[in-house]
Amino acid sequence: MNTCVNVARCHLLQRFSYLALPWAWLAFALAVDLAIFALIPIGHHGVLTAHGLVQVQNAGSGRDAGGLTAVVAVFFALGVQSVARSLPFALALGVSRRSYNTGTALLAVTLAAVYGLALTALQAVERATAGWGLAAHIFRVPYILDGPWYLTWLTTSVVLALLFAWGMWFGIVYRRWNLPGTLAFAAAQVTVLLAAALLITWAHAWAGTGHFFTALSAAGLTGLLAALAAALLAGGYVTIRRTTA
């Protein structure tokens, strides 16, 4: 266990990547979103921004933007680099792959929980300032992030951990099979999704599938994502077992 904690501490020595980068990137995205909102009078129609189409639902309920995806994307990137360059050094210091994987997963979950809490706090600020004074919905996402604070905390944490775990598995695959393997890995994921879509079509189950998701509460979806994150971590562990560095 001690070794796992030390692996997590090792990662955190890269202070800039883990502690500054997510927030710097989020601050930039937030500034872009708010600048664009400041340019459009409330009540106007959608406009194309750096984050895609900014929709105006109606003047009363506010305007949504995708600034939040910035921090989520950084977590994916952190996951990738957590293995690619650090694993060989850890192995040199007599850390087993198992301890390395557990320690890195521990870091992912801890960072996700702390950053999820920070995002929850930002959501509270957004609510208190009527959307940063611009009716902006950046930390409030319809359906999934508009419940009570603890649910927001849980959901953001799970999503961040999920992206980190996904990136980690990519990093491990890259470490083990390089670029061809990574592309095959990505292709395999697309194939799985495609196969699922085909199966649903052949089974005429789209209505049922749609119903499943519409009936799913935000908490239920969070549970589903947590299960997916656990599956990604498990997949990464199976892959790292025989990775050489």
Place this chain on the structure above:
Amino acid sequence: MTPAISVTGLTRRYRGQLTLDRVSVDIEAGSVTGLLGRNGAGKTTLMRIIAGQEFASGGSVRVLGASPAENDRILRRMVFVREDQAYPDFKVGDALRAASWFYPGWSGELAGSLLADFALPRNRAIKKLSRGMRSALGIVIGLAARAEVTMLDEPYAGLDAVARQVFYDRLLADYAEHPRTVLLSTHQVDEAAGLLERVVVMDRGRIVLDAPADDLRGAATRVSGPVLAVEEFTAGHPVWDRRRMGSQETAVIAGPLGEADRAPARTGRLTLEPLSLQELVAHAAGPPAPYAQKKVGA
């Protein structure tokens, strides 16, 4: 004494090529062993498998009594720094701090004085270091860890002669105070000769020589002089190599020479000189030599 590292019938196949071919070797605890051989002989692969970084195709490895593969209990007592060691996006000081967390015997004091010896700045980013400085960092980590089993693969690639001497001196000094099992691969055979208690030479995936370094000093002799005198002198000795230039001949004969053996050299105007470790290794690792299959003095 139980060996610190025990390798039995180790084979590693990589894409149809045999990198390690039934390698068996025991490394005693508390010794400094040199793993020598030409590029591609399989030294790094052997060390990587011993360190649990690579997996064997066959055979077994035991370190400190157990298999090291994914075995935290064993691995945490080992350090293995490679010539081309990859580091995270760290500064020199970060790498040392990280290493210190994993080794109970870590000596910050030794690390600090080695940094000074190698003129390595703590706050320099590792990716900005020259090849030699990067090697120096590997040496600092490898020695300051004071791990029971310390493995260094080409630890001084790119280091200048002065820095290499620093490495030899510091390793010997620290080893004397804190004995451990050191396995070190190198091409600088004669430089390191004073350091090595045992020499293991590999060639094309096999161990071709495994002997105490002391036994190797004087294990072969170069005889040179007039052809007839050389022929007469070498008769009855196993000859590894014979070269003739005009009326002069140089031959390398195996086996230690006693005073009685040397006597004819004086009358025959022959020059006798012992082969250096480097030359012995070159013989052992070179193209097939008849003696190469035998263990000398083991």
